[in-house]
Amino acid sequence: MADETPSIDTLAVWGGETGRDFWERSTQLPLVASASFGYHDLEEWIDVSLGRKPGHIYSRNTNPTVAVFEEKVRLLEGAEAATSFATGMAAVSNTLFALLDPGARVVSVRDSYGGTTKVFTDFLPRLGGQATLCPTGDHEALEREIAQGCAMVYVESPTNPTIKVHDIARLARAAHAVGALLVVDNTTATPINTRPVTLGADLVLHSATKFLGGHEDAMGGVVCGPMALVQKIYHYREITGASLSPFPAYLLLRGLKTLAIRVRQQNSSALAVARFLEGHPAVASVGYPGLESHPAHDIAKRQMQGFGGMLCFTLKEGWPAVQRALPRLRYAHCAASLGGVQTFVGPPATTSHVECSAEERAALGIPEGLIRYSTGIEDPSDLISDLSHAIG
Numbered sequence: 001m002a003d004e005t006p007s008i009d010t011l012a013v014w015g016g017e018t019g020r021d022f023w024e025r026s027t028q029l030p031l032v033a034s035a036s037f038g039y040h041d042l043e044e045w046i047d048v049s050l051g052r053k054p055g056h057i058y059s060r061n062t063n064p065t066v067a068v069f070e071e072k073v074r075l076l077e078g079a080e081a082a083t084s085f086a087t088g089m090a091a092v093s094n095t096l097f098a099l100l101d102p103g104a105r106v107v108s109v110r111d112s113y114g115g116t117t118k119v120f121t122d123f124l125p126r127l128g129g130q131a132t133l134c135p136t137g138d139h140e141a142l143e144r145e146i147a148q149g150c151a152m153v154y155v156e157s158p159t160n161p162t163i164k165v166h167d168i169a170r171l172a173r174a175a176h177a178v179g180a181l182l183v184v185d186n187t188t189a190t191p192i193n194t195r196p197v198t199l200g201a202d203l204v205l206h207s208a209t210k211f212l213g214g215h216e217d218a219m220g221g222v223v224c225g226p227m228a229l230v231q232k233i234y235h236y237r238e239i240t241g242a243s244l245s246p247f248p249a250y251l252l253l254r255g256l257k258t259l260a261i262r263v264r265q266q267n268s269s270a271l272a273v274a275r276f277l278e279g280h281p282a283v284a285s286v287g288y289p290g291l292e293s294h295p296a297h298d299i300a301k302r303q304m305q306g307f308g309g310m311l312c313f314t315l316k317e318g319w320p321a322v323q324r325a326l327p328r329l330r331y332a333h334c335a336a337s338l339g340g341v342q343t344f345v346g347p348p349a350t351t352s353h354v355e356c357s358a359e360e361r362a363a364l365g366i367p368e369g370l371i372r373y374s375t376g377i378e379d380p381s382d383l384i385s386d387l388s389h390a391i392g
């Protein structure tokens with residue numbers, strides 16, 4: 001008899017899919033592309049509608065394919081409950097708007113993903129809220145701001161695009177001391193490398209478009225945490241409507257089956273690429289948590305099982321060198337995404353922070369010459385010779 005708690009590799013493959021009675025004995029989860037679910041028995045219809053019986057009514061609320069996606073991510077993150085969204089930004093904004101009361105204060109950092117920063121700076125204030133953005137990775141500054149009182153602490157780890165690492169257990173202690181929630185965007189680490197809920201975070205969310213799906217063919221988002229909080233977020237989403245559709249859920253589920261092997265390959269390739277870049281004469285700096293030179297290497301060693309597939313670097317000759325190098329890459333899409341089986345590369349000005357002006361990026365501490373590199377599952381020696389040729 002296998003151990004009661006399966007490993008994360010097994011959960012990625014089987015999580016949410018064991019013991020289910022799929023349609024016509026199919027071994028693979030069907031794509032249930034139905035907007036609604038019919039009932040001849042009106043009593044049963046009412047019971048399902050009111051949650052007294054399991055079942056589905058309308059796919060903006062719940063759907064069988066989408067429910068398995070939520071269950072698999074819930075198991076991978078080790079959380080009590082999960083709910084899903086049409087995109088990662090819907091997961092971010094629905095979480096904030098469902099949980100924050102008017103006038104609430106959020107403490108976060110300057111270089112979260114650009115869309116998230118825009119929610120903090122452009123939309124939260126319109127609802128009377130406020131976000132205080134500390135220097136990224138500065139735990140003392142974060143703790144000082146948190147101690148002054150706030151409703152929520154919000155961080156990514158590693159951050160996009162500067163690949164800084166936040167100490168989740170430390171921030172959870174600081175947040176809980178003032179009765180605040182800690183929300184962690186785990187998109188870049190994935191549960192294979194970090195499980196924020198097990199480190200004390202209240203909620204963990206993802207752009208599932210990235211590593212979870214892994215194939216750049218479906219968009220989605222998901223948030224996991226305690227039932228009471230997830231229920232509130234679910235209720236906000238089912239009414240405001242940014243629900244995940246069955247077809248992307250189906251594609252994301254197919255991608256999730258290989259999450260563990262993809263991410264481990266990306267971890268080891270990213271480390272090899274980072275070490276190569278660190279020794280290259282044209283490279284000014286490299287940011288990768290697996291390098292001893294990374295300012296938060298010790299935190300990363302403590303809280304990460306692997307250092308992730310993402311890194312960033314700058315070239316000594318700055319922006320002109322970036323413009324020359326990127327189009328020369330054969331094995332990287334110059335495109336605004338990350339976490340796929342193919343390598344993706346781009347500067348923040350065209351990727352994570354395209355929504356921000358050059359002045360805003362500078363104020364957020366994001367250099368124009370930075371290159372964000374998301375390692376795919378190609379042979380790392382091909383990636384390195386490709387980079388060598390491009391920046392050489």
Ligand SMILES: Cc1ncc(COP(=O)(O)O)c(C=O)c1O
Pocket residue numbers: 087088089090092113115156160185187188206207208209219220221337352
């Ligand atoms: C860390 C992070 N969070 C959230 C998002 C938003 O996700 P989506 O593009 O799926 O809306 C992104 C997108 O790049 C991201 O990198």
